[in-house]
Every structure is written in structure tokens, then in C-alpha cells.
Amino acid sequence: MLFNVVKYAPIIEKARTSFWFVPSVMVFSSIILAVASVYFDASYINNSKLKIPLIYAIDVDAIRSLLGTIAGAMITVTSIAFSITIVALTLASSQFGPRLLRNFMMDPGTQVVLGAFISNFLYCILVFCAISFEAPYTFKPGLTVVIAVLMTCISVGVLIYFIHHVAKSIQADVVIDDVYEELQNAIQNLFPTNSKQQNFAENSALIEPDVSQRHTQLKVAAKCSGYVQTIDQQALVTLATKHNVLIECCLRPGDFIVKDAVIAVVHSNMAVPKTLINDAAGKIILGARRTPVQDPEFAIHQLVEIALRALSPGINDPYTAITCIDKLNAVLCGLTKRNFPSPQDFDQAGMLRLSCKVLTFRDIASAAFEQIRQQANRDVAVTIRLLDSLHNLIMEAQNDEHKHFVFSQTKMIEEQQNKLSLAEDDLKTINKRVASIYSVSK
Template identity: 25%
Template sequence: MDWNRWYSLKSYLRSSLWTVPLIAVAIYALIKPLTEMLGRWMIGQHLLDPKTGFFGLSMTGARSLVGDIVSADLAFLVFTFGSLLVAIQVAGGQYTPRIIATTLLRDNVIRGTSGLFVFALLFANRTLAWMGEEQVHQLQVFLAALFGFASVVAFLFLIDYAARFLRPVSLVARVGALGIAVIDSVYPAPATGRIAALKATGERRVPDRIVRHRGKSGIVLAVNLKRLVAKGRRTDSVIELVPQVGDFVAVGEPLFYLYGNASAIDENRLRALVALGTERTMEQDPMFAFRILVDIALKALSAAINDPTTAVLAIDQLQRLLSVVGKRSLYLEEIEDSSGQVRVIFRTPNWENYVHIGFREIRQYGAGSIQIARRLRAAIENLLQSLPEHRHHALLVELDLLDRVIDKQHLFPEDRALARIADSQGLGGSVTSSSGD
């Protein structure tokens, strides 16, 4: 299987809810025969009384207990998947549809509990069908009761977990944590403050060969950089990926520019090192985390929802991400092999791109809210204090734009003065009062 197909399959399985229940079915198929063999062995070794067993249940009592477990697990499954569908609709409508695949469907707690319900249901149903007219399979009944009790506990935990998980603060914090993990993987080196110069600019002005996209149009999800570097070194060439991760590429558009010994490269194998899909993912796309948070803030600031406090929570995470990415070296355009030769050109967003997506749209839509204006100022001032000096220019531009839009949005001088106070809470802090107690 080509790398891009394997990556797309792996990404799909990670965001699919049905995979864990399917694994639970496979585990059941393995565990159930083993427990039946163990039960027979324990009876044969007189370690288990076939009449009294663990609970001392009669046939009627055992059938009733296991039947209740089957009914309970079936109800748990129906309730879980029905509630998840409602949660997806609510989250997509009030926050952004982009959090569905990145957070809701990838949550291991939801997937794991649904797998437990499936396993307990199958185990109890098989135990009920396996019981004869005269003998109660005590070990099977005991295990079915144990799995049923675990299902009840897991169901109660899932209700509490889902109620907490779907809160705005939990969702934006989850996106922020995922964004930091991606930043750590894409930008591992700390910022140096120096602007690097391209080593092979003259060689790459006119490509020797252009590799165009074939197949289906899609969004660039990830690139196998190690194999690209190895391919460039093996053929003594330079490979430039034209789109960035997260860009849409239509059929026939340039996918690679090749320089040097370009004729030695197989186009199909080169295309196989780029994974494309219908929806952006976070694996190699740190900008996508910013996009999700900004979308949540913009949806909260819309007239239909009008929830600026949720937008403030999103700005909290944007400040968190900017404070991390601002301390990393963002220059990864030229990737060298072990001998120091440039082999791959791979463009990533620069600092200005991150600042623009973090502040521009929120300022345009939310500067009329004093709460948003104050929180944006607090974020910018905090970043100015915590980030190195070479990151300040883009932040100062945003601060100047914020001051200008405040003058335009607020007619009264008192409102303008209040909007210019940096407040990490939006409204509720960082205000010096002249009144008495």
C-alpha cells in the first residue's frame, strides 16, 4: 500500500466511531470461548460448584439477571449513539463543524465506552443463549454480571464526562492542546531571531520539471518529508512541494517542482508521498488549530448566538498557541540531507500568518464589543512581554489596528477609554476604580 493511502486510512480510522466497537467484537470472539473452556475446567477440577457457583442462582434467576444485562447494554448503546448525534448537531451549529472529526469522533472515552457496551451485550447475549434447561453456567453468569456492572458504571461516567466535555471551555482547551502538540512536532527547534536566506534560489527560479496532481482533487493533509529527502538525495535533485499542508489542490495543478536530475524521479511514487483528503486534519497542520478556534470565536460573535464570553475563551487558547509558536523557529522551507545539501523545499506558515489568523477576523467582527476589544489587547500585550523582540512588529501592527477600530466603533469617550484597558477576562478585571468600598 502506498504511503498516502496508508496515511488516509489511518486518519480515517482514528476519526471513526465504529472502529472500537468492531475491535470489541473481535475481543469477544476471542474471550468468550476461553471463558467457556475455563468454566468447564473449573467444574471438572471441583473448583466451582455447578449448582451454587458464585451467586447460587437458579436457572430462572440466572436467566432473569443475564436478560436484564442484555436489555441494559442495548439501552446504553442506543442512548449513547443517539446522544452523540445530538451532540454533533449542537456542536456543529453553535461552535464549528470542524471540531466534529478533530475532537468528538476522536475522543477515546466515548469510543471506549461504546466498545465496552458492545462487548458486554454480546457476552451476556451468548451466555443467555448457551444456558441449557438444567445447568447454570456459573462462571459465565458471574462474568456477564461483572461486565454489566462495569457498563452501568461506565454509562454514568459517560453522562458526566459528556456534560463536561461539550462545554465551550473544554472544547477550546482540547483544540488548544492538540494545536500545541502539532506545533511541537512541526516546529521542534527554538527561535533564533535570524532570518535565514535561501541557499539555492538561483537554481530554482525555473523548474526543470513540473509534476502535476492526478486522480481526485483534495486538500493536502500530510507529506512524508523523510522519504522526499531520501528520494532527492538518491537522484541528486531538489524537490519542491508547491502547496502547503492545508491547501486545496485541483486535478492538473502543479504538485511538485523538480530541479536538477529531475528525469530520474518516478512521478507516481512522488505523488504517493502526499496524502490528500476532503477535510483538513491537525497531524501536520498547526494552522488548522488556529482556524478552528477563530471559527468558534466568530460563531460566538454572530448575531444569531451573541456569546462574546465564548469568544474570550477562544482568544485564551489563541494567545496560548501564539506564545508557543512565537518561540519556535518557523523557517523550514529548505530541508537538508545528512551531507548538508538542500533536497526538499517545504513551505510552512510564517509568524505574520499566525498573527493575522489569530487576531484579524476576531477584531473585525468583535471590536464593537468592549469585552472582545479588552481581551484582544490583553493578549497582544502579554505576547509583547513574553516573546522575543523580532516577533513584536506584527503584534504592534495589530495593536494599532485595534486602537483605530475602537475609535471607529465607539462614539463615547468613556466607552473608548474602557475598551482600551487590557483585561484578560474581557470585562471584570484590570480596572482601577476610584470609588470607595
């Protein structure tokens, strides 16, 4: 249910892409664990006849020394882990682009590792303070020490995992696949399958009130400059139904808007309360950066940026660019089997309540191919893979829009290559693939 996610999407996005949320939850849990274990040792073990010599026969001074050693080791390992993380972020920023830092920061593995080390350190400090109390608050530690040792053993395993995880996470294929998986998840949430096509057709056949017949127009202005992160369409439809108006949204997620610019227009035949303007503006969330919640082009641009950096003279890594093209091709082939959202939303009575800008197949496909095609005009291997991808796409095409995009891209590639001085065999290979694409339409 997309509209449920939209309401809390900005908060969820900030929490997922931060290094503080998961570690904070783990630190809070370690505080509760320390208090509970100390309370158990002090209240139940001291007042019961239960004796476990192997655990409760350890000298308190030895326990205090052990906890101090563990705490010192954990804070040292934590600083090392933070240093490794910063190095990985710096490398990722220079090799894949600064926008990919978001993907590294939202990695749950890194967040859990940092939280585990800090939690272990804080637990040992709290227990160290508890066993230092003087009478009548003294107690025989046992369970608290066992938990501290277990947490330390787990932290050792976490450290080994972290080293492996960092070495793996900065590999180009892993980074590309992570972006691809996020893009696929966004597409599944935003675009329905063909099984829902009948519902769209029925909605489009409903009688729509003409906008020109509504005499009153109120403009909704942006309260700040920024990117459109989410639009709560369900809430806008409910709001429009409540006041018997038509809301025309002038932008879509991913668009940039400046302060006081018009983001929506309210059409009505009667006077509407001024609170409607603020309510409508509150359903359109603006932020300093784009998010993939309702903006699949965001992840598309991430893959394109990786490909463009790989094709730059400074890096010159065509294989990474080819991998990005393969992932983009898989996404576009999948999109040919899905329906794009309707630009119109109706209430339960069949009245048009919301009109908004929506993405089309050509918008996404152009974002995926245009810049790579322009940058790869002198790289024969990448050009050939682009043509192979276009051939795969024309084989999956479901309508004229899909076919027109493939033919237009193929024609531009053909024109670019004919203007270059290429080897005869390379030119034949390219022309052969171009001919295979054109032959599909015959």
C-alpha cells in the first residue's frame, strides 16, 4: 500500500540512510540489558540458594579488570571500524560518485557492526560501575559477566564479518547490483502489472468534469526550494473529495521547485477555505535531495552515473559500463510488461479529483540510455552492447511507444558511428546489429 508508506517516507528515508538510528537502538537495548542483568544478580542470586561456582566464584577485582580490558578493546575497535568506514566512503565517492554514498550509509551490515561495538563498550562500562558500589549495594556478579563475555565473542565475529563485508561492498559489481535491486523494488511498488490494466481502462472511461467549467482557481505555492520527494496522492484525493474540488498537481517526484513557485492548482466552482491551500501543500513533501520512494529515475541516474564515470578517461573501465547497461536493459524489458500510473485519480463516485504529471516509458528509457549513448560514441564495445540491449528491448516491446524509442535510439547511434573513423570490421559489426533491430519491424 503505497499511500501508507508515503506519509512517513521522509522519516523512514532519513533513518535508513543514517549511521545513528540502528546503533542508537542497539545502545538503548544494551542499557536495558545491563540494568536487567545487574538486577537479576543483585535481587535473585544473592537472596537465593542457587550457586554456580564456575560463574559466581570469580573474584570481583578480576571481573573489574576483565570489564575494563573489554571496554578499552571495544572502543579501540570501534574507532578502527569508523576509520575503515570513512575510507570506504571516500573510495566509493571518488570511484562511483557522491550520490552512491547514500547506498553505503543505508547498508544495515555496517550500521549493525558499529552498533554492536558501541553496545558492548557501554554494557561493560555500566556493569563496571555497578560492581564498584559499596555496601549495602554490593552484589556478586555472575550473569552480568557471562553476558559481557558472550557479547565480546560476538563482537569478534562481527569484526571478522565487517572486514569481509567492506572488502565486498566496494566492488563495482556489488554496488551496481545493490542499486539495481533497489530500482526493481521501487518499480514493483510504483508500477502495476498487466493484470490491472482493465481497472485503468475502466477509470479512464468515466465521465470527467472539464477543468474549464470550474470558475475558481487557487494556486498552491511551494514554501521552500527543493526536490519533490513524495506526493501523497491518496490524501490529495480525499482532500479534494471533502471540499468538492479538483486538484491539478503541476509536478512529479524528482522535479526541482523553487520557493513560491506553483506546485498545484485547485479548481472549484465555489469558495474554498484558505486552509485547503496549506493542507494541499502539506501533502507534497519537498527536500534537499531526491529519494527513490516515488522516483525510479533516481536509481536510474545512479546506474547511469556509475557508467559515465567508468567511461571517463580518468577511469576507463568499459566493463563496468557494460554491466550498468545490462542492468538497465533488464529494468526496461521488465517495464514493457507493466502499466504506468494513470495521470487521473477519481473518487468513489467516479468524479475526477486529482490530475498529476506521471512518468512515461520514454522518460525512464531516455534517462537510462541518452547520456550513456552520448558518452560511449567512441567506445565500440559499449556501443555494441547498447545495440544488443536495444535489440532485446525491441523483442519485448508491447506497443508503439516502446518500438519508437528503440528505433530513435538506434538511428542516433547509427548516425554517430557513421561520422567516426572506425575499422571496417567494427563498422560491419555495428551495422549488422543495427540491421537486426530494423528487421524486427518488418
